[in-house]
Structure formats: C-alpha cells, structure tokens
Amino acid sequence: MIRNLQRSLPGVPWVAPAVLLLLTLTIYPLIYSVKVSLTGPAGFSLAHYARLVQDRFFLQALTQTLLYTAVALSIEFVLGFALALLIDSLAHGRGFFRAGLLAPMLLPPVVVAVIWRLIYNPQFGVLNGMLRGFGVNTSALTWTSGEGSALASVILVDVWEWTPFLFLLLSAGLQALPQEPLEAARLDGASAWQMFRDIVLPMLKPVIVLAILLRAMDLLRIFDQIFILTQGGPGFATETVSLYIYRTAFRFFNFGYAAAMSFLGLALTVAFARSLMKVMRVAR
Amino acid sequence: MRACWCVVAMMVLAGCGNEPPALTIAINAGVEGDALKAAAAEWGARNRTRVDIVELPYANLFEKELLDLTSRTGAYDIIMMDDPWFPRMAENGQLAPLEKQPDADFLTSCLDVCREPYSTGAFYALPYVGNSQLFFYRKDLFDKHGMAAPATWSEVLAAGKKIGAAEKMFGYVMRAAPGNAVITDFMPLFWAFGAEMFDSSGRASVASPEAIECVRFMLELGKYSPPGYTGFNADEVSGHLLQSTAVMSINWPAWIAAMDDPARSKVVGKIAFTQVPSAGRKGVAELGAWLLAIPAGSKNKARAADFLFWATTPEQMKEAALRGNPPTRRSVFLDPELRARFRAFPAQLASLETARPRPRTPLWNEIENAFGIRISQANAGSISPQEALQRANQEIEAIVQRAK
Numbered sequence: 001m002i003r004n005l006q007r008s009l010p011g012v013p014w015v016a017p018a019v020l021l022l023l024t025l026t027i028y029p030l031i032y033s034v035k036v037s038l039t040g041p042a043g044f045s046l047a048h049y050a051r052l053v054q055d056r057f058f059l060q061a062l063t064q065t066l067l068y069t070a071v072a073l074s075i076e077f078v079l080g081f082a083l084a085l086l087i088d089s090l091a092h093g094r095g096f097f098r099a100g101l102l103a104p105m106l107l108p109p110v111v112v113a114v115i116w117r118l119i120y121n122p123q124f125g126v127l128n129g130m131l132r133g134f135g136v137n138t139s140a141l142t143w144t145s146g147e148g149s150a151l152a153s154v155i156l157v158d159v160w161e162w163t164p165f166l167f168l169l170l171s172a173g174l175q176a177l178p179q180e181p182l183e184a185a186r187l188d189g190a191s192a193w194q195m196f197r198d199i200v201l202p203m204l205k206p207v208i209v210l211a212i213l214l215r216a217m218d219l220l221r222i223f224d225q226i227f228i229l230t231q232g233g234p235g236f237a238t239e240t241v242s243l244y245i246y247r248t249a250f251r252f253f254n255f256g257y258a259a260a261m262s263f264l265g266l267a268l269t270v271a272f273a274r275s276l277m278k279v280m281r282v283a284r
Numbered sequence: 285m286r287a288c289w290c291v292v293a294m295m296v297l298a299g300c301g302n303e304p305p306a307l308t309i310a311i312n313a314g315v316e317g318d319a320l321k322a323a324a325a326e327w328g329a330r331n332r333t334r335v336d337i338v339e340l341p342y343a344n345l346f347e348k349e350l351l352d353l354t355s356r357t358g359a360y361d362i363i364m365m366d367d368p369w370f371p372r373m374a375e376n377g378q379l380a381p382l383e384k385q386p387d388a389d390f391l392t393s394c395l396d397v398c399r400e401p402y403s404t405g406a407f408y409a410l411p412y413v414g415n416s417q418l419f420f421y422r423k424d425l426f427d428k429h430g431m432a433a434p435a436t437w438s439e440v441l442a443a444g445k446k447i448g449a450a451e452k453m454f455g456y457v458m459r460a461a462p463g464n465a466v467i468t469d470f471m472p473l474f475w476a477f478g479a480e481m482f483d484s485s486g487r488a489s490v491a492s493p494e495a496i497e498c499v500r501f502m503l504e505l506g507k508y509s510p511p512g513y514t515g516f517n518a519d520e521v522s523g524h525l526l527q528s529t530a531v532m533s534i535n536w537p538a539w540i541a542a543m544d545d546p547a548r549s550k551v552v553g554k555i556a557f558t559q560v561p562s563a564g565r566k567g568v569a570e571l572g573a574w575l576l577a578i579p580a581g582s583k584n585k586a587r588a589a590d591f592l593f594w595a596t597t598p599e600q601m602k603e604a605a606l607r608g609n610p611p612t613r614r615s616v617f618l619d620p621e622l623r624a625r626f627r628a629f630p631a632q633l634a635s636l637e638t639a640r641p642r643p644r645t646p647l648w649n650e651i652e653n654a655f656g657i658r659i660s661q662a663n664a665g666s667i668s669p670q671e672a673l674q675r676a677n678q679e680i681e682a683i684v685q686r687a688k
Contacts, residue, residue, distance in 0.1 A: 057657070121520070122512035123529065138511075145515030147664040233462030234514040235661030250347040252650040253354075253372075 037259035048260035058261060060236055061244040068151065068240060069219040072158045076215060079159065080166025085196075087167075088174045098171065105164040113228035116157045120144050120229070144230045150237045154229050158222070166211050173207030174200070209280045213273055220269050241265050306333035306587055310349055310360040313339045315538055316413045316574045319604035320364060323595045335591075342366075346649075349579075353378040356581030361588040367397040367573045370409065372646040374400040379408040380578040380585050384593065386410055393639045394573050394612040402644040410596045411612035412604070413574035416639035417472060418631055420525060420543070421532040423556035425451060433556065437476060437501060437563045440532060444508040447531050455508030457530035459521045462660040467652050469534050470659055471570045471642065474498050476563040481643050481651075481680070488680035490655065491673040494564065499662050499669035501563075506663060514664045525551065534560060536572065537610045540628045557631040559638075571639040573612065610636075647683055654679040 040047045052058055087097050104112065119126050120143040128138040140146075143153045177200065185195050201208075223242040226232065232239035232247075241261060249258035309324055311317035321337050328335040338360065340348055349363045353373055365373060373379060379400075386395060386407060394411035396403035421433060425447050434440045444455025459469040477498035483489040506513060510524055522539045524530035528550040542548050543555045560567040576595065578588045594600060601611045605622055610632055616622065617633040626632075642648055655676045662672035 057654075123510050124523070124527070140511065142512035142515070145512035145664075147514075147661070147666045150515075230515065231462055233657075233660050234460075234664040235462060235666055236657045237664070237666075247653060251653065252647075253350060254650075 033255075033259040033262070036256050037263055039256055048257045049264075051257060052260060052264060057236065057239070058241075058244060061239045061241050064151065064238065065220060065222070065240040065242075068155060068158075068222060069216060072155045072162075072219055073212065073216055075155070075159050076163045076166050077212060079163045080211075081170050083163070083167045084170040084174055087171060098168075101167055102164045104161045105168075107161070109161065109224045110228060112157065112161050113225040116160075116225075117144070117229055120153060144238075145234055147234050147237050150230055150234060154226055154238055157225055157229065158219070161225075162215065162218075166215060169207060169211040169214075170204070173204050173211075177203055205280060209276055213276055216272060216276075217269055220265065220272075305336040306331070307361045307584055307591060308336040308338060308359065309362040309364070309591075310338045310340060310345065310352075311364045312345050312366075312574065313341045315608045316415075317364060319607040319609045320412065320576075320595065322607060323600055323604065324591070327591055327594060349373065352581070353579050356579070358579065358581040358583045360579055361582040361584045362592060363577055363579060364412070365409070365575050365577060367411075367571060367575055368642045368648050368652075370397055370575060370577075371400070371402075371644050371648065373577070374408050375646050378580055380580045380582065382407040382410070382578075382592075383589065386596075389598065389613045389615050390596075391612055391614060391636055393571055393636060393641075397571065397573060397641050397644075398575055398577075402641075409575040409577035410592055411573045412576045412596060412609070414610040414612035414617075414632070414636050415537055415572040415574065416632070416636045417468075417534050417536060417560060417569035417572070418540075418557045418628065418635055419532070419560050420535045420539075420555050420557060422447070422551065422554055424554040425531060426556075433558045434532070434561050437473065437505075437561045437567075440561050441501075441505060441508075444505065444531060448508050451531070453528070454510045454524065454530040455532070456505050457516070457521050457524040457533045458502075458506060458509045458513050458663075459516050459518060459534070460506075460514045460660060460663045461517045463653055463656040465517045465656075466660050466663065467642075467656045468570060468572075470502065471640075472534060472560040472567060473502060473563070475640060476561065476565055476567045477501070478564040481655075486684070488677045488684065490680060491670070491677040495673050496669050498563075499659070499673060502659075503662065503665075503669065514660060525555065528554075534569075537628065537632055538608075540626075541608060557628040559631070559635055566638075569635045569639045571636075571641045612636075645684075647687055650683050651680050654683060 037048050038044055038046065083101060087094055087101075090097070118124075122128055122138065122142045122145065125143075127143070128141055131138050131141065142149065144150050181199050181203075182195060185199055190198070221242045222240050223246065226238050226240055226243055227246075230238045232243050242265075245258045245261045245265070248254050248261065306328070307324070309320070311320050317339060321339070324335045324337060338348075345364070346366075346369055349360065349365060349369075350373060352359045352363075354376075356378075363373075386398075390411060391414065393416075394414055395407075398407050398409040398411055399405045400408055419434070421443075423433070426433065426443065429443075429447055429450065431443055431446075434443055440456065446455075447453065448455030460466045474495060477494045479492050479495035479498055480489055489495075510516075510530065513520075518536065518539070521530075521533050522535060522542060525533060525535070525539075526542060526549045540557065544552050546552050560569045576592050578585055578592065582588055595604075596612070598613055598615050601609075601613050601616045602619060602622065605611050605616055605619075605626070611617055614633070617629055617636075623629050643651070645651065658667070658672040658676035658679070661667045662669050667675070
C-alpha cells in the first residue's frame, strides 16, 4: 500500500487543483446547504422539512411539476420517436429534415419563451390573429392567461422546443442498430410492425431509457420558460417546484426552506432515475 | 529573461491604470437608473475619479443588493432600491444611517419611506425617483360622451360600460398577473373601499367585508377588461392604451412619455392624467419611489454620502427630471420650465403628496406573493372573492406568525 502511495505521489500536484475546485465549488456548497436546511432559529431543526408536508403552495407546485413532466415527456417521446422512425425510413433528404427539426432546440429557452409570449397574446398575438382570420371567435382563447389553459399552453411550448432532443437521441440510436437482424427478419417474412416490436424496440431500449431519463430530469427542474410565460400564474396554475424554490430563496430570502425543498426535489429525481433503471434491467 | 521583465513591467503599468473605483453604484436597468447613471458620470468627471455602475434588471436587483447587505461584502457603495424593499434592507443595521438630515423641500410621503421605523425613525436613504400611480383616461372620449373625469370607482365602471360599448373598446384595462403586478393595481382599489391589510393589533385583516366588496367590484370591472388580463403586466396594460383599444387604467408615470410619443402611440395628446378614484374612502395612489442608500459594509461611506446628497440637490433632480425621472422635491415639480414641458406634473405632484406606501414590513415580498396568488385566482374565476380573501388572510397570518 505504501508502495502504491509512493507511486501515485508524483501525480498529486496535477490532480490537486481539480480536486480543490470540486471541493470548493461543489462539495462544500452541498454540505453547507444540507446544514442550512437543517438549521432553525434555535439551532438544529427539522422544521423546514416538517413544513414541506403542510405547505399547500409547495404541494400544489409539486403536483403540477409532476403533471407537467408526465404530459410533456409522453408527448415529446411519442412525437420524437415517430419523427425519428419517419426520417430514418426516408431514402433521400435525411440530413435536410434532421437539421430543420433541430432548429427549435438550438434557440435559448428564454428567447423561445419570449417569442411564445408574443404569439400567445390574446389581443395582438399571431395565434389568435390567425384563428380570427379563419373566422374563429377568439374572445375566450386566452392561452397562458386562462386558469384552464395555462398549463397546457406552457407544455405546448416545451413540446415545440424539446421534441427535437428526443428525436435526435432516438434517431442516433436507430442509425446505430445493426442491420443483420432486420435483414434476417425481412427474409423470414416479418411484417414492419413485427420488426419494430420484436427487434427495433428491444434493441433500442437502452437509448430510450437514456433519452427519457435525461429529458425527465430536465423537465422536473423546469424554470425559465414558465418564469417568462406566466410567472407561475394565473393564480398558482403553472407554478413549479423550481419557481417556488427561486421565490423562497431570492424573493423571500428563506434559504433554509428553499434548501429543504431542493433536497426533496433531488430525492424524487434520484428515486425516479433508479426506478427507471430498474425497469430497464427487469425488461432485459 | 529581458522579455520576462518587459511583461512584468507592462503588467505593473497596466495595474496602475486600473485603480479601484471611488464609488460603485448598483442601479436598476431602466429609465430610473439611466438618469442616475448620467449623474454618476458627471460627478466622476467633476471629481476626477472613477465611478463604476452595476446595472441590473429589476428582477435581480433585489437579490444582488440584499446578498451584499446581509454578507456585508461592501461590493456596492450606493444602492438604488424600490421603496417596498426598504424595511427588509434596513433591518439588522444593514444600511448606514445618514449623518445629515434631508431638507424640507422633499415631499413628506417620499421621505417617510426612507426612515426606520417608518416616518419616525432615523434616515437611511434619500428619495431619488418620485413614482406614484396616476389614473390614465381618454379625455377625448370622455368629452365626446359628455362625461367628466371619473372621481369614483362607480363612475369608472359606468364610463367603462358606456364608452367601451359605444367606441367598441375595452372600458378598462387591469394589470393582474400574479404577485407584484396584481397587488400593485389592486391596492388603490382595496384602500378606496376602506379595507386594510392589518388591523390595529397587527393581525392580517384582508378578509373584511370591505375587502370582499372590493374584490367583487374588481371582478365586475374585469368584465370590461381585455381577455387574458389575468396575465397582464405593465407593458400589456400600456400596450392597450397606446393602441387605443382601452379607455382607462391605473398606470405609472414612466409610461406618460410613451403616451405622447407619435412613434409608439395612437393616442398622442388624448390621454389625461388624474388622481386614483375614490369609493367609501378617498382614493390614494400607491407609492413606488426609488431610494438611494449606503450599505453598512461600504468602504467609501463619506464619499458615497457626498454623492447621495449631490445627486438629490434641486439642480441635479431637475436634470434627472429632464432625463425622464419624476422628482421627489416640491420645488422641482413647481419649476416653470418643467411644468411647461411635462403636462402631467400637476397631477403627479397631487398624487405623490397623498400617495400611500405598501405596508412597511420586511416580510412584504412573501405577503405580496401569497396575497397576489389568491387575488389572481379570484380574477381568473377559480375561487370566489370570499374564499380567496379568507385563504389569503390565513396565509398572511401564517407568514407573520412564522417570522415571530
């Protein structure tokens, strides 16, 4: 062991800056935020965590975040997969369509939100303007301002921007599939549906899980689009956990409670990721 | 070796030119900050010293400044703050008290919010921008329909119905996005109906019969507002006035210039400005003054105080007014040159003299958020006025109790 230590000593100065940076910028703030979340006015306390289960605003924000994630992820996955299969089946023009489809994802989310805020404006927006052009009565179409339509409207923006991300991953997965099993199945007379169900889908499962995992983690901490489009409103209809954490930390300056919410959010994300990996292992 | 020495010498010389600034000022990115930025440049040139400006958008200004105050880093020597932030920023000795008393030319409503405790304590800031709400209305249409400027909220509703229907416009446009936006427009109505946020013992009292009547009235007014007003902020409200699609609204002086700008407005010269209407009680506007203060952690307090008093002299405030800032001094409001140039000045002065600040509590941001959510929900029709106010009352009381 001493010999091993002696052998690795010359490398220490090279690794030390990176380790130091990691300790300073990641490990220390993490430990500090755990401490802050466990500190009340009179020292150590679980009060912030106890408040989480009684806070109606937090519970509603959590429910809405989960709903937002589930709906947006389902739509984006189905659309992304369908587009990937469609483009993959094309004989010509794959590169052109692929580049075109990726465009929304390349825009900064803040810019996307500002553009959609203008599009959704009930009076002066392009969307209602177009609908009026087709003779539709738009007086009730308030999009992000309507209690019933606000969440769906912000989900639509997310779907528009991030479906290309799932398309990109799944498309890359499809291209990397070995062609031999598909050729063999074709020679054996398998239908397109049978080939998709029994060959493509099982072979693509690791990519699917990875795509869902990456997108779900992003969706669970959605902030920028909603902040610009609705600021969590009308009322509390589109408030998400990240938005509520931001408000608690930087508007109310209650860092302890904000840290407690963040750790609960982290725990939920980790639990989701682990269960998804487990599902994948079982399916394998 | 010689090359190395050259590099070292160049670095030393470069360092000499990069002396620390005499002052660092945190300002709001917007018209209020622009005037201060110009004043800082002039003060720097006059004193042959460097003044650094840290310009931050409204949404980030509060958090940056409060982080600096609580950690006492001394990053800023002067901070520009919206007046509702003052109680939070002045607590725990985070601001340096002013050594000189401000003179009597400043308007009392603006000076009161610079004191801790409110209106009676020591001065910790000076008022720089005298913002208070005004009632904007289409004078040409009121004249056309033989109506006088609305003095009460019932007159507003009646005029909104009549003119709106006749002119195919929205009778009224309300700012009702959740949080700060909805509460900003709601408070003048709330006060006019005789409602109060807290009773004499300091307990939340937003579910009073007066408050319920007020929310019901607001919903009635909302029927004559554009669809989607529950998501409106100041830009959408002003957009409707500028595009001549709405007849009236409460608005801030920052939008007066836009109303008379032919490049942006279809209503040049048609909008008049008056006091916020009354109901059971006399109507008062909400104060939204911008203050200048010195953080306790500043390492240049004497120089910062020098700048603070210089920037708020009548001469400098007149310059700031010419750059678009409403003043906080009576003498500047009465200046003949400015009166000839800014037609809303008489109405602005009258509004500012009686303007009321938001409740003076360090918890205001949290209270405003909770109250704003419920008022926004009532506006959206998802809960009744009574339910909205009862829930808001419980939540505000919980916030107050938690802080004790």
